[in-house]
Amino acid sequence: QQQVKQSPQSLIVQKGGISIINCAYENTAFDYFPWYQQFPGKGPALLIAIRPDVSEKKEGRFTISFNKSAKQFSLHIMDSQPGDSATYFCAAKYDNAGNMLTFGGGTRLMVKP
Amino acid sequence: DSGVTQTPKHLITATGQRVTLRCSPRSGDLSVYWYQQSLDQGLQFLIQYYNGEERAKGNILERFSAQQFPDLHSELNLSSLELGDSALYFCASSVAVNSYNEQFFGPGTRLTVL
Numbered sequence: 001q002q003q004v005k006q007s008p009q010s011l012i013v014q015k016g017g018i019s020i021i022n023c024a025y026e027n028t029a030f031d032y033f034p035w036y037q038q039f040p041g042k043g044p045a046l047l048i049a050i051r052p053d054v055s056e057k058k059e060g061r062f063t064i065s066f067n068k069s070a071k072q073f074s075l076h077i078m079d080s081q082p083g084d085s086a087t088y089f090c091a092a093k094y095d096n097a098g099n100m101l102t103f104g105g106g107t108r109l110m111v112k113p
Numbered sequence: 114d115s116g117v118t119q120t121p122k123h124l125i126t127a128t129g130q131r132v133t134l135r136c137s138p139r140s141g142d143l144s145v146y147w148y149q150q151s152l153d154q155g156l157q158f159l160i161q162y163y164n165g166e167e168r169a170k171g172n173i174l175e176r177f178s179a180q181q182f183p184d185l186h187s188e189l190n191l192s193s194l195e196l197g198d199s200a201l202y203f204c205a206s207s208v209a210v211n212s213y214n215e216q217f218f219g220p221g222t223r224l225t226v227l
Contacts (some may be wrong), residue, residue: 043221046216049213099168099207101170106155
């Protein structure tokens with residue numbers, strides 16, 4: 001059962017544009033929603049994360065918008081740069097004994113110069 | 114560099130064989146996680162250890178097993194390998210098991226089963 005659905009699978013954006021990646025989740029027990037960035041040949045790295053008690057979190061050019069009632073959250077990358085070209089994964093986890101991450105399917109972002 | 118090390122980087126083996134993947138967590142991290150990344154299944158949680166004890170199991174096959182040693186390094190053992198086991202295997206570590214502890218991922222081991 002895919003508990004976190006991510007879209008689109010791939011995204012091409014011009015330099016300076018806004019990249020938007022969306023995720024939807026099913027399990028209402030999730031209480032932490034991180035986004036990971038992965039470059040080819042590397043492991044995922046935490047980019048930004050949000051808890052469900054806030055609707056938005058901004059760190060530099062990266063913003064998470066969170067809609068608890070719709071069970072959706074999204075990543076906005078403002079002023080997208082070629083160096084942002086990577087695969088982005090949304091994830092979710094809840095405070096159970098294991099603390100495991102449930103990942104979305106990933107979005108391959110390409111920012112054209 | 115996340116501080117998590119994984120060896121080997123690449124592993125090529127044949128069906129039916131057994132391999133061991135090794136992970137050293139960041140200094141001070143007590144919890145280790147194993148994930149599998151494949152084209153068709155994406156990134157999937159396999160298993161977690163905390164200070165030597167198994168804490169959670171995900172979609173881990175019975176042919177797979179793991180352990181965490183007293184020095185906190187972990188090994189993932191994959192046996193009776195099948196073509197479909199070809200994937201990237203990531204290890205991650207965190208300080209503890211609190212829901213908000215960041216997980217730091219290693220560079221992965223790419224397993225190819227021929």
